[in-house]
Structures are given as C-alpha cells and as structure tokens.
Amino acid sequence: MNDILSVSELNNYITGLIDADKFLRNFWLQGEITGFKYYRQSGHMYFTIKDEETAISCVMFKSRVRGLDFMPEDGMEVLLRGYVSVFARQGKYQVYVEEMQPYGLGGLFLYLKQLKEKLDAKGYFEAARKKPVGGASRVGIVTSQDGAAVRDILRVIHQRNRGTEVIIVHSAVQGPEAPAEIAAGVRLLNEYQAVDVIIVGRGGGSFEDLMAFNTEVVVKAIYESNIPVISAVGHEVDFSLADLAADMRAATPTQAAQLAVSDVQTLENKLAGLNRRLGRAADRILTNKNQILDHLLMSSVWRQPQSLLEKREQVLNDLARRMDRSMNDILKDRTTRLAMAASGLDARSPAKILERGYAIVRRQGKIIRDPDEIESGDKLNIQLLNSAIEVQVLGKGKVYGQR
Known part of the structure; x- marks a missing residue:
C-alpha cells in the first residue's frame, strides 16, 4: 500500500524539488502585467504575468520594490528576474521577483513618463536654475572616445577657435554600464573645475540605444553640475530627460560645439566692423569740431582782438x-540835508533864545518853569544874553492874556 501524505508533506516535497532546480532559482521572464496590486502599508506588490496562452502569479517584496525607478501597472510589458517557489499555505507556486524593468516601446514610454514626473517634482528641470552657456575657452566632453559624435565636436571646435582647450572623458553611451559612467564623467569634470562648459551626448541610435540618457543617475549628475552642461543626444528628432535637465539642449553634437565655442572668425569680422563704425564716428566728430573752430577763427574776435578790448x-x-x-549827487543831497539839520539845531539853541530878549530863571541852579515853584522871599538867578543878575522875590501874580 502506498504511503499516505499530508498536504503539508506534499507541499514541502514539491518545494524541495523546485528549490533543487538551479534553473528555477534565477531566470529572466518576459510578459504582460495583469491584476496588479500594491499594498502601501506593507510595501509589497502582487500581480500576474501572462503571455498569450498562460499566466503565473508573482510577488515582489518591499526590499526589492525600493530598487524600482518606475511604477508597474496593468498592461505593461516587463522583463523581470526572479525565482520560483511554493507558497505552502495555498499550495501554489509563484515567481518571487528580484528586479524588474520595462520591456518594449510601450513599457519604456510609460517608464519615461513616470520618471519624468518624478524628476520634475524634485525640481531637476526648473528653468530658473539654468546657467548661461557660450564663449567657452575650455570644453569638457563626456562621450565615447570611439564614436562619431566626438569627432564631429572636435572638428567644429577646431574650425571655430583653434585655441580652445578640450578634455575628453570617455564613457559608454549605451548598455548597462553607460548611465553610471556618464554620471561619473560629469562629476569628474566638476571635481577638477578645469573647463567652462560640459558637452554630454552621443550620435544617433534607436530609442533603446539612447536610454542611458533617460536615467535618474545621469539627470541628477547634470542637475548637480556647477559647470554649465549642453546635452547633445542623437539627432534633432531625439529627445531625452538629459535634455530637460541640461542648461541648454543641442539638436546634434555638431550644434553643441557651435553653442559652446564662439566663432573667432565671426568675432574678428564683427570687431572689424565695429572698428570701421568707430572710425567713421570719430571722423564725423573731428570734422564737426574743425568746422566750429574755423567759424570761431573767422569771427572778429580772432581777426581784430584789439576791438574786443576797446569795446570792453x-x-x-x-x-x-x-x-x-551818482556819488556826486548823493554827496550833494547829504550836504544839503546836513545844513538844514544844523540850521534847525542852531535856531533851537539857548543862546539864540536869549538873543530874542528871553531870560533863564534859576533857583539854586534849577531852572524855574512854573511860578508855583517859587515863593515870596526866594532868591533867584536870572541869566540874560551877556550877563546874569541876582534878585529876590517880593511877590508873584499871574499875567493874563499872555502865554
């Protein structure tokens, strides 16, 4: 009789078989997500991955979810790496996901959309923080040293200004290593501070080929650069997240070189034109001043300077x-007024009054102005014009009709 197994024993036996299979311990799986659920409290994700015929349950635990730079959703085509094991409680096997990335154009576009929103929320694309670009004498280039892009950049820089110093930092521009190498190149040039501008880019390629420039690590390095950065990714129709973070976007690597370095020949031509304009302006001013000088020299002041002195x-x-x-008139007026004042004073002097027969009566040296001031028997001194007499009052009375 066959052994009778418990459910747990059977599940454990199957788990052991699966766990012993090395292939099932680490593999890549492609398919479409359906039934996606994300439990924010626990941080775990549960979903089903399917193709046209079958499906399998998947789980991605919080510790692995942290490594995602996009949010999965139903209908997304993905490529995931994981292993198979049995969930003993329900007796079903499922895929335990270790890492996951979008697969195909649809998945990549959704990944880029979500990443763009995330980086935009961090302020990586703010226009206010853009630094001015142009007129550099030292240029740093982060790209593949074997690509056509670096040759185009060097050719244009050489044509525009042979004296420009160039520092090339080699990096992969596609593949798994490319994002980290590009970001490291930007940081290296910032560390040494030996250039005025940094060109980051590559030549054209497929959408997938350009994905290195659509990664957070590259965008962050460009955003944190203290040196202005020009992005030059692919052709004019290509657009990347690096373009949004850069201080200036160039449609091609060739245009990046044109934006970074001034054309010396153009500057020399402009300077020559300015010199010509300055010369013409100086000639006009000098001619005008000469005309003014000629006019002055023709005036009578210069021809007969003595006439100016004679007029003055x-x-x-x-x-x-x-x-x-004026002084004589003032003097005569003052003299006349002084004579009149002197005449007035002379007419009012005591001597003139005495000449007219009047006398000055004093008692004990005090002039008497009122009869009430004297009494009978008072001795008085009467001053006449040329003499004085002493008298004694015998009596007094009023004289009516005289004042």
Missing part, C-alpha cells in the same frame, strides 16, 4: 562816469 574799455569808462555822477 568803453563799457568800463561809461560805468566809471555813471558811478562818479
């Missing part, structure tokens, strides 16, 4: 005569 002398003499007349 005549004006001065006229002013002197007018001043003399």
